[in-house]
Amino acid sequence: MMSVPISYLLFLSFGVFCFGACGFLIRKNALSLLICLELMLSGVNIAFVSFSRLHQNEAGNILYFLVITVAACESAVGLALILNFFRIKKNIRLEEANALEG
Amino acid sequence: MLNENYLLVLVLFPFIATLIVAFTRGNAVSWVSISLAAIYFVIALLGFSVKELHYTAVWYAPLGLSYGFYLDAYSYFLILLSAFLTLISLYYSRGVIHEKLAAYHALFHALQATVVACLLCDDLVFFYVFWEAMLIPMYFIIGIWGGPRRIYATMKFFLFTFAGSLLMLIGLIATYVMYYKGTGQWSSSFHSLLEYYQAHPLSVETQRWIFLSFIISFAIKVPLFPFHTWLPDAHVEAPTAGSVILAGVLLKMGTYGLMRFAVPLFPEAAAHYAMPLCLLSVIGIILGALVAWRQTDIKKLIAYSSVSHLGFVTLGIFMMTEIGWNGAYLQMINHGISTGALFLLVGFLYDQRHTRDISAYGGLAKILPAYSVVLAIIAFSSVALPGTNGFIGELLIVIGSFQSKVASWGWVVAASTAAVLGAIYMLHLVQKICYGKNQDPQNEQLYDFRFREWVIYIPLVALVFIIGFYPEWLLGPVREKTMQIFSTIPQHLR
């Protein structure tokens, strides 16, 4: 079986993460932000799984499940928040969610 | 005889009382609360013959934390005082406080609980926890039932004391870590720390830093000049019962901390800083007295007189003589009794007239003869007239300090001028309230002492004279304890 070098996998993970992070910083739409978050988590997950492979143990895989669960919860909560936000503001533009301005 | 379980009862009872009172509803609150306080007072009285009790149970062994409680003369009499004053102030509050009654009473019991735990605990971590916890009930008591500027006062009170406590936390951690470094074991038990530090004193430099962190916290609590400005504000805004406990018990925690922790643990550092601290005490004594004289608000006057009196206590402590320490301890109790009584007496007028302005009163000796007699007795006890409790304490402090090597006797003379200044402001108060002619028709409507007031004041006045004429019941155990502490302080530092 051909083994992919760990560095490739980590680059992939980093790339996906950065993709998500940049998206998070520049997108205005709350829904996109949520997707970007998921992307970041996926990037992390890739790293976990690759390390799991590297070390030949299951810790990374287990953590992967954990993260996936968290991601699921988070998107559920996030969607609910967005829904409520939409109800109040009639849009989901994040610039308008600035009630915490100091 | 009483065993260690007595300590558990002593510590836990007020916590339980807090819960019971908090969940009582309706008209029963006052009576439940007062009877619980009374029971607690009786429980505290039972321990009178106890010389020393120690209780330890493991809390978290790897870090050397324990549920350690320790009872001796120093903690005992303050606990007794606290139980006594809590009982009296709760009894006083009956019929005065109407809103949120259950919370009010519960907070007082909580205060009692934290104070007692703080006095008894042998574990530094515990000490810190309760030291901080003490603030919370008082914060709410002033903040909810206080006067018009209560928010400012509570903020000031909280920030002052909290800032000090944080510094103390650093000192506590240092003490705790140094022990580990020396012995390779963790322990936060005061007794093992004390033993260790006596056998292997820290370098003077280290001692000084740790001592400073302790002293600032205690000095704010006492309060020592120049950390005293929170006191008048807090007193003025606090409800009467709150003032009584604040002056009578909470302030004593600072001086107690000095006598119990700061000085015995770091005698070298204490000796090093003794002189400036004595100076601060003397300044506080004189400043408090002079400023008290110029006050128009009766409560502020008494608050400043507290500054003056507690200056005497700290003077007695930092002059580092045995007699001075006994006097200082006695003076703590005395101050609790007389200042507590003074606040109650002001409260008596305030509840009827809703003003604390000294000029609103006058000629009350005609209208309220019984009130005036009690006020005069308490005032003269505060002035330290021989035959009252105040005298014994002040005499011991002055005589002890005079022999001290810490500072020149001239300072003692300066401090003793407070005897004159004290007479000035106290007689000023008595004269303005009781003597002269009554100018205000509203004062004609005042009622004199009824059964309720007699219940409050008879024990207080009796204590004034009992301590004044036969102080030995209190002084004896305290003297032994002081001797024990002083035997651990190197000879050249005393």
Place this chain on the structure above:
Amino acid sequence: MDNPTEILSFVMGAAALMPLLGACLWFWIGKKFGNEKVAEKIVSVGAVSFMAVSFFCVLYTFLNVEGSARVTFFEWIRFNSKSAVNFAFLLDPLSLTLGLVVTGIGTLIHLYASGYMHGDPGFGRFFTYLNLFVFSMLMLTFSDSLVGVFLGWEGVGLCSYFLISFWFSEEENANAGKKAFIVNRIGDLGFLIAMCALFKVFGTLNIPELLAAVQAGSLTPDQLFWIKIACFGLVLGATGKSAQIPLYVWLPDAMAGPTPVSALIHAATMVTAGVYLTCRMQPLFLLNLEILEILAFIGGLTAIFAASIAIFQNDIKKVLAYSTISQLGFMFLAVGLIAPVAAFFHLITHACFKALLFLGAGSVIHGLHHEQDMRHMGGIRKKMPLTFWTVTIGVFAIAGIPPLSGFVSKDEILHFTWHSHRWWLIMFAFTTAFLTSFYMGRLWVMTFFGKFRGHHEAHESPVSMTAVLIVLAILSAIAGALNWPELWGGSERLNEYLRAVVSQAAGEHTEEAFYSSLKLAGISSLVGIAGLTLAWFRYRNFAGEEFKAPIFRIFKNKYYIDEIYDFAVVQNLKRIGYALWKGVDGFVIDGFLNGCASVSTKASLRFRRLQTGMTQQYALWVWIGFLLLLFGAWSLR
């Protein structure tokens, strides 16, 4: 109770406790019965009989104690394992003599007061204070420790405070009481310091042990220094309590109290406490002769100073008050010249004749419906014959007309002054003697002779008052016999008795001494007669005119001492108090703290701009932070 010590302790305990018990009872009875006649009767009979019991107890002790004795009641304050202070009485000639004076004169004055205070709403209260005073005075007299003496010392001050401001509805009376207490407290401060110093040296405050240690000798210079400090403190204490310069200012104001109080407290007993204390601690002073010198000078100066003021007073009680200050000056003069017996003798005779004069004045005031101004008296000797004759004896006694008591005791002091060869003091003493007889003559003539200038018809006082006057007049006349000089065929009994505890240079018995003493006596009685005569001619036809020259204003205004004190001390203290409050507390400390608070408020106003509420901005910060950390980790690699 077969043991004599037990009997003694019982008797003396009773002597001290009777007044204390009385103090508790009268207040209660006075309150309970209100202003009824029954209450008055109970209180007056009770108070007088309690006092009489107390007197007889002291008398019993006086007769039964050989030399000196100590009775201990219980331990009071324990300082350390070695030393403690007890409630204990030291029964020796000095204390027993004063004890007799206190209870004896006290009983008489209680009797008088029961007539004088008749109908006052505060009748019970008055006797409460009076009895409490006697208790404190007995503690002061008999206590065997300085702390016990201090208890009495402050206790009498307290009672004096209450009694001066007895009619407290007048702001003035309340102020006078406050002044008395505070000025006394300044003196007490000295006493306190003295106790500290003595404890430092000897480790005890029990008087017999202290004196024994002093007399044992071999004191180091350091110890002597502390003893000197102690002596200074005691002198300060004595000047406070006994109204000497510089702390005399409270006594004239103290006349605001009822007259029996002035007689008992501010003439006969309390104010002599300073003399008693200095005699009691004489061995300490003997180690510090320069302080005795100062004491003598203070005494002499006070004597002449107060006498010069007394001449210009119109209030009959004020005259007597300044006279008291002046006579106390005489006593201190004697103490300072190491003649404590003479001082004590004068103390006793002064107690008799000054109490007599005050009570006589009280009788006049009572008879004239509370008129105290001598300009509104005059010619009342016919209306009040008993008062007149008794006061006359008092006046002659204080003026030093032989052979009345005042003559003998004052002559003894003059004798000692003369032989001290200190010209200032001699001048002070003789001038004072002259001034004394002059102002007493003035008082006598203005009150009893000439035309009546008052508004109310005078009437003689009730029996309870005049009877006391008569007894005191007899005492004032014959008290000189107590210590009639041996040179003149007397026995000097007091001298003999007191010599056991205090030391005084013994007189010579040569012929030369006899003549010189006769000469001195002649001069002093001449001086006295001259003063009286001058007063007689000056005031016989007094019609209201007084010294008009502006120079006399300074005397009339008592050298402006009150004003100077007020300006220099009281006002400045007030200002300092205010400045400390507003300046130090308000401006410096709270200013600093509020400054800290406002700085942090301002800073946080800036910092809050970071909080934009934009989620993505926060994320950007997180990202930047992460990159910085990464960079940091990389560069530290």
